[in-house]
Amino acid sequence: MILRENIDIKINAANKAAGLIYEIIKEEDKITADREQFFVIALDPQTKVKYVELVAMGTATECHTAAPEIFRRAIEKRAVQIVLAHNHPSGDQTPSEHDIKFTERITKAGDIIGIEVVDHIIVTNDGFYTSIMHGNRGKVDV
Numbered sequence: 429m430i431l432r433e434n435i436d437i438k439i440n441a442a443n444k445a446a447g448l449i450y451e452i453i454k455e456e457d458k459i460t461a462d463r464e465q466f467f468v469i470a471l472d473p474q475t476k477v478k479y480v481e482l483v484a485m486g487t488a489t490e491c492h493t494a495a496p497e498i499f500r501r502a503i504e505k506r507a508v509q510i511v512l513a514h515n516h517p518s519g520d521q522t523p524s525e526h527d528i529k530f531t532e533r534i535t536k537a538g539d540i541i542g543i544e545v546v547d548h549i550i551v552t553n554d555g556f557y558t559s560i561m562h563g564n565r566g567k568v569d570v
Contacts (some may be wrong), residue, residue, distance in 0.1 A: 429481065429482045429485050430479050430480070430501070431452055431464075431467075431480045431481065431482055432448075432452070432477070432479060432480040433458050433478070433479045433480075434477070434478065434479070435447060435448075435476070435477040435480070436476065437476065437477050438474065438475045438476055438550075438551070439469060439475050439476075439511060440475055440556050442491070442547055442549055442556065442558035442559065443556070445469055445511045445513060445547065445549055445558075446549050446555075446556035447514045447560065448469065448477070448480065449469075449480075449515070449544070449549065449551045450551050450556075452480065453465070453515055453551065459486070461515075461517070462485060462488055462492060462517050463485055463486055463488060463491075463517065464484075464485070464486040464487065464488070464489065464490055464491035464514055464515060464516065464517060465482060465484070465485050465486070465491060465514060465515055465516065466483045466484040466485075466486075466491045466493050466512070466513075466514045467480060467481065467482055467483065467512075467513040468481045468483050468501070468510050468511070468512060468513075469510065469511040469513060470502050470505060470507035470509075470510050471476065471507060471508065471509040471510065471511070471546075472499070472507070472508065473508050474561055475509070476487070477479070478505055478507055478556050479501070479505065480483075481501055481524065483497050483498055488517055488518075490526075491514060493536040495533070496533055496562065498510070498512070498534060498537075498540060499537065499538070499543060501541070501554055503541065504525075506541065507543060508544065509543065509544045509545075509546050509547065510538070510543055510544070510545055510546070511543065511546055511547045511548075512531065512534060512545060512548040512549070513546075513548070513549040513550075513551060514550060514551070515550070515551045515552065516529075516550055516551075516552050517552075518552075519552045519553060519554060520552070521552050521554070521555060521556065521557035522550075523550060527550065531545075531548040534548075545557055547559050
């Protein structure tokens, strides 16, 4: 489900992407916000947001999705880059082993089809964890 489209925001830093997802989650009701949700932020060649899509919703502790769901709309809308993002309702920004392996697999899939996965961000109420492969933390820029 597309939540936002053609936003005049350039995603040139992880805190911008994290802030966008944080704002979306804060607009939801309490029941939905307490579940893990997986988002895709699609970017045009100038790194402007083409759309933000809610790809999957899970439980309080996990959310599953796969490459076809992640790339389907990105291919259709001719995105050149995507940012993966999901929340951890627990507040713990630390990626799970599944998060790390999933990011590696989806990044490889993006390489094959020509859509670069530029980041995977974990958002919590207290901040975010970015670039799971590099291990950076920060505060949400809202």
